[in-house]
Amino acid sequence: MCMRQAACVTTKSSTSITSDVKRFPDLLALWALSLWVGGLWAIGYLAAPMLFYNLSDRMLAGMLAGKMFAGIAWVGMACALWLMLFRFVRFGGAALKQAYFWIVLLMFLLTLAGHFGIQPILVQLKEAALPKDVMQSLFRDRFATWHGVSSVVYLIQSLLGLALLAKQNSR
Numbered sequence: 001m002c003m004r005q006a007a008c009v010t011t012k013s014s015t016s017i018t019s020d021v022k023r024f025p026d027l028l029a030l031w032a033l034s035l036w037v038g039g040l041w042a043i044g045y046l047a048a049p050m051l052f053y054n055l056s057d058r059m060l061a062g063m064l065a066g067k068m069f070a071g072i073a074w075v076g077m078a079c080a081l082w083l084m085l086f087r088f089v090r091f092g093g094a095a096l097k098q099a100y101f102w103i104v105l106l107m108f109l110l111t112l113a114g115h116f117g118i119q120p121i122l123v124q125l126k127e128a129a130l131p132k133d134v135m136q137s138l139f140r141d142r143f144a145t146w147h148g149v150s151s152v153v154y155l156i157q158s159l160l161g162l163a164l165l166a167k168q169n170s171r
Helices: 005-054 058-097 099-129 140-167
Strands: none
Touching: 005 058, 005 140, 058 099, 099 140
């Protein structure tokens, strides 16, 4: 019990600040996970479909959607690197025994594959089709195939993100 009220408040405040500083990496990890997974779902299953539904110019819709997907890919890469680093600092080598770590790593690899592997192919096919829309060109079938591959990769990432949210407080 504190004899002086001011001393009690000061002790509680400094303890609270220390606790908040120690919790900051945990909060940053939670924010990174929320931003990444929320962004995947918001862009992939809300914003991009709305672009194609509401814009009559499908080339413009595709270009805008592509920019959003590129943006969330960069967000995902940054978040994945932070989440893996956070787990290594927090758990050391034991992080490698956690499903959480492996899900983040798999999502990171899928992000890299999509952004640096599949997307350049789609861009190349679109450019080869110019001035036509790629879907009105000879490259339509190849584009549709690669777009399908990209969609499946994105869906897997999105579902893994939900699994990651379910595991966020587990080892």
